[in-house]
Amino acid sequence: MSNPSDVPQPREPGAQPPAGNVPPAGYEPPQRFPRPQGQQPAPDRQGHQKPAGFPFQRPADAPRSFNEVMPRGGLAGMFTVAGLPLELKVSYWIWLVGGMLGVLGSFFGLLATLALFTVAPGLAALLLLLVLVALALAAAQIVLALKMKDGKEWARLALTIVAAVSLVLALIGGSVGGGIGNNWLGFLISAAATVLMWLPNSQAWFTAVRGRA
Template identity: 40%
Template sequence: MSTPNEYPGPEQSGSQPPVGGSGSQPENAPQNPNPGYQAPPPGYQQPGYQAPPPGYQQQPYQQQAPYQQQPQKPAGDTSFQMPADWPKDMKGVMPANGFAGLFSTGQLPQLLKVSYIIWLVTAGIWLLFTVLGLIFSLIALGAQDNSLFGITIPGSGAAMRAGGVKGIIVSIIALVLIAAVLVCIMKLKEGMQWARMALSVIAVLSIVLAFLGGGSGLLGIVATVLMWLPESSAWLNARARGIA
């Protein structure tokens, strides 16, 4: 059994159905904004906004090139440079502090330290054999026959005396080069590029003297190669520019 309120009864006289359906607004009716909302006045601009100037055109977007890693450059300048610091007088040749620091490597980089030590050893060995050769050359120069210390040597006494003269000349040249080595390694420690060039020439001359019995052998060549490696060249070039 249904109650009277379950179904709406017939439309009563005086009632008007809502327009556009139950509870709906007309189709052309404007939608109401949020309560309390007020539309901005004409010409309103948001604070902080700056309009673009007249004639402004937006630049087209340009895609950036992909990042490419640049090749790393070696630390320091390792290029070959002709020495510009040749000494102008004897004062420029001699070490600034004398030979007191002969056995000190100072602030040399590792490779130049090794080269410096090899040059010291080379000079010491070279000096020893040069002195021994000089002694034997003097004895041979004074020999009257072809015997030396009771040992008969093939050839005449004149040939021995000629060999003694040659040995003395070679020994004198070797002593001069040994002194030059000591001076040049001290100047190399001061960063002088002319000293490296001079040591390279001495190394070549020592090989020539080795065939005559008064050279230093291969130690000087090893020390010379170490002086021309990139680490050594970079240090000398930096000292030449006054930044080391």
């Protein structure tokens, strides 16, 4: 019969065993505590730091430089529509020519609005805002048309939004200054170009381009 003093006493959790001795029964190794908040995670096997959370990542086909915004083949590529179905060719020319005319018309609108400041400053300020928005839309329309011709579906969606904004501008412009800023013709042209982009032949072409990418 063994003495009570020979029986190993239970140890507290986390206690270290005596040096040089075998851990007795009931010994529990120290537990690892979770990493404090704010501490950076350890790098992976390749040595890259793993990002915490879900950082924003822009689309893979989004333009990264001004050169990627330009059409393929430089400025000469603006007039190249080989390979596009007829519907997209017509839509592209509508968007491109309409954007160029919109930029030119916006400059004339700026001159007329500046002259109106001497007569009705309040009305001129509102019209100036509309003209600046129209100028920005016309410039964006040209760029988006070029990218749509390259098969970028995000550009087609953006052009659809441009057509919706042109409707809003037509409604606002028709009710300001007795219809001075009326732009219903521009909206109807944009609407026709938008419909052509979403016809079955156009949709099939975008799907084929996406499959080759």
